[in-house]
Amino acid sequence: MYTIGIDIGGTNTRVALISKNEILEKYVFSTNINNSYENTNEILKIVKSLAEKVEIEGIGISCPGPLDLIAKTILNPPNLPGWKNYKIVEEISKATGLPTYIENDANIAALAEYLLIKEKPISLQFLTISTGIGAGFVHQGKIYRGAHGFAQEVFNIVVKPGAYSYGNYNSGALESVSSGSGIYKQALARGLQVGNTKDVFDLREKGNEEAAEIIEEAVEALAVGIASIIQIMDPEITVLSGSLVLNNQWIINELENRVKEKVHQDLKDKISIKLSEQNGDSGLIGAGYIATAEYNL
Structure with missing residues (x-):
């Protein structure tokens, strides 16, 4: 099965198709820090194009905090001034019909480190x-x-x-x-x-x-x-x-x-x-993994 990992940063947003913790395709664009909805529309274009190729199990998002992980809401990250109280999980799951998950980027990095250790x-x-x-x-x-x-x-x-x-x-x-x-x-x-x-x-x-x-x-x-x-x-x-x-x-x-x-x-x-021995793709890999059935058992 395939998942999609999304890594939102203050400079770039990255979206990847992932299988078995391996990135198969990756797309990068500049983050619109002032307009969360426009940024999400760019994400959705990529997600929909990937979903036309393979069956997607779920979507995972890595995002800088502070986040409300219970309400699945981006609160007010300093580097994303236009994203205050933004319910990105709701927007993406509603648009795609796919299970969507979000985690703080440091949590995702911790998980990626764990996955890297044999x-x-x-x-x-x-x-x-x-x-x-x-x-x-x-x-x-x-x-x-x-x-x-x-x-x-x-x-x-x-x-x-x-x-x-x-x-x-x-x-x-x-x-x-x-x-x-x-x-x-x-x-x-x-x-x-x-x-x-x-x-x-x-x-x-x-x-x-x-x-x-x-x-x-x-x-x-x-x-x-x-x-x-x-x-x-x-x-x-x-x-x-x-x-x-x-x-x-x-x-x-x-x-x-x-x-x-x-x-x-x-x-x-x-x-x-x-x-750390992570490379620049660890956020995507961790994000993709939180969307797997294995992680969500």
């Missing part, structure tokens, strides 16, 4: 550390959503009380201190002449003490956050992705060492933190 772990914790910070948790092959669909929204957990904050986040929130945006905004607040997050890391390499302090605080706060999450969720493996760690891979070993220092002694030898 010997499947019991549970997998996933975090993406990039412009923002997202997370997902997979247990025995299923995404853990929580009672209201908001599980793993870790961006606002407090990791450094009283520290820098921006937006509507808590003071010392994980995303404020440890994300790419947080590091960049802190650097500007401290008077550093930088144009992006990479510049802060470059200044650190050149011996700038202010930049080094900002990044040290970010890594330490991230270790505090990950240690707390691990002690609550007890994953078999923790996978990190996102541009901040992919471009600064020294952080992985540093985090693992620091996390081991912060967890209960019985957990120290069970900590496994690794870098």
